[in-house]
Amino acid sequence: MYDMKISDSVVYIGVNDKTIDLFESQYRVPKGVSYNSYLILDDKTAVMDTVDKRATNEWLKNLDKALQGRSLDYLVISHLEPDHASNIQLLAEKFPEMKLVANAKIFAMLPQFFDFNIEGRTVVVKEGDTLCLGAHTLQFFMAPMVHWPEVMVEYEQSEKILFSADGFGKFGALDAEEEWTDEARRYFINIVGKYGTQVQALLKKAATLDIQTICPLHGPVLKEDLGYYIGKYLTWSSYEPEEDGVVVAYASIHGNTAKAAEKMAQILTEKGAKAVKVFDLARDDMAEAVASAFRYDKLVLLGVTYDGALFPCMEDFLYHLKIKTYRNRKAAIVENGSWAPMSGKLMKAYLESMKGIEICEPVVTIRSAMKDGDTENMKALADTLLA
Ligand code: FEO
Numbered sequence: 001m002y003d004m005k006i007s008d009s010v011v012y013i014g015v016n017d018k019t020i021d022l023f024e025s026q027y028r029v030p031k032g033v034s035y036n037s038y039l040i041l042d043d044k045t046a047v048m049d050t051v052d053k054r055a056t057n058e059w060l061k062n063l064d065k066a067l068q069g070r071s072l073d074y075l076v077i078s079h080l081e082p083d084h085a086s087n088i089q090l091l092a093e094k095f096p097e098m099k100l101v102a103n104a105k106i107f108a109m110l111p112q113f114f115d116f117n118i119e120g121r122t123v124v125v126k127e128g129d130t131l132c133l134g135a136h137t138l139q140f141f142m143a144p145m146v147h148w149p150e151v152m153v154e155y156e157q158s159e160k161i162l163f164s165a166d167g168f169g170k171f172g173a174l175d176a177e178e179e180w181t182d183e184a185r186r187y188f189i190n191i192v193g194k195y196g197t198q199v200q201a202l203l204k205k206a207a208t209l210d211i212q213t214i215c216p217l218h219g220p221v222l223k224e225d226l227g228y229y230i231g232k233y234l235t236w237s238s239y240e241p242e243e244d245g246v247v248v249a250y251a252s253i254h255g256n257t258a259k260a261a262e263k264m265a266q267i268l269t270e271k272g273a274k275a276v277k278v279f280d281l282a283r284d285d286m287a288e289a290v291a292s293a294f295r296y297d298k299l300v301l302l303g304v305t306y307d308g309a310l311f312p313c314m315e316d317f318l319y320h321l322k323i324k325t326y327r328n329r330k331a332a333i334v335e336n337g338s339w340a341p342m343s344g345k346l347m348k349a350y351l352e353s354m355k356g357i358e359i360c361e362p363v364v365t366i367r368s369a370m371k372d373g374d375t376e377n378m379k380a381l382a383d384t385l386l387a
Contacts, residue, residue, distance in 0.1 A: 009135070010161065017173070028285055031178065032173035034218055035083055036049075036218060040133055045070055048215070050086060053086040074101050076101045080110065081148055103152050105150035136157075140153075143167065145198035147166045153165050166192060171183040171187045189294045190324070203233060243274070246265075246300060247295075247296050247299050248278045249317055250281060256369045257334075260334060261280075264334065264378050264382065265278045271386055281313040298385055300332045305336065305338075305340065331358070332359070335363055
């Protein structure tokens with residue numbers, strides 16, 4: 001059992017998953033991921049969300065140990081995504097007297113995932129409602145689209161704990177030795193990034209509460225310097241860049257466009273760019289490239305023409321940026337094509353379909369391998385980008 005002390009009455013019963021290949025079947029998690037679940041022990045006992053089915057056995061052991069022979073009165077369901085909700089039926093069958101605490105949307109969606117009778121076992125809560133457990137009282141706040149429509153969060157009034165569902169989550173098992181920000185950003189931008197407006201609405205509600213601890217459904221419990229984490233969420237959800245810097249993202253088949261990308265990065269550094277991050281879109285982690293594009297205020301795309309279209313990994317990158325509502329950045333384009341270059345036009349069209357992207361002119365065209373004239377054109381493009 002992972003030992004994470006929250007308080008005498010609130011016990012961590014979640015599980016680290018270090019063997020999953022892809023979280024949500026798409027995100028690489030080289031340091032794993034945690035499915036967090038908590039038990040509140042008071043006059044009444046309450047479990048705050050279950051865990052992924054990959055973690056059922058370990059979670060049940062943690063729960064049994066933490067309950068110390070007591071029964072379970074409530075299961076609070078914040079979110080129905082299976083990485084948290086997989087064990088609802090199992091728990092309901094194990095504790096036949098246990099009540100399910102959730103909002104109306106959750107109860108409406110729950111039968112889609114399970115096949116058991118919830119009649120007589122539901123406690124339906126709405127915005128601002130409270131549930132008294134003894135000395136502890138949970139208050140419920142709806143958080144639609146953070147990250148599904150049924151999501152809610154809970155504020156425990158006596159210990160001032162926010163159970164924040166996916167909010168403030170992070171990739172990485174709890175014993176991963178890494179700082180919070182990079183993997184929390186990669187998680188946020190890729191998983192919740194599309195719903196900035198809804199995250200802002202939740203942060204507005206949270207600002208009215210005196211929060212001393214944040215208990216998310218993934219990643220570490222946050223107890224100190226909460227202003228830092230909330231500040232990052234305010235920035236990320238507003239789509240404003242965090243830092244001055246350039247992401248150079250390239251799609252190269254045989255290496256010529258890769259060489260141009262490295263040259264562009266060198267030019268940008270020589271011209272004083274504060275940070276330059278280069279991504280080979282065919283090989284580097286796509287989620288990291290997307291998160292980095294949101295982190296910095298400038299972007300350079302270098303892409304080949306392939307079958308008269310974009311090379312698939314560039315198309316994939318731009319699709320991700322668009323769907324995560326990338327906006328309010330400055331961008332420059334370098335295309336490559338040996339006989340009929342098209343990628344510049346196509347990359348530009350993608351960027352033009354996003355809000356507030358300032359595209360530097362002109363698009364630089366390389367014909368196959370980079371020549372001296374191309375370098376000069378890229379220098380001029382770098383000047384425009386950094387101006
Ligand atoms: Fe961690 Fe949206 O589930």
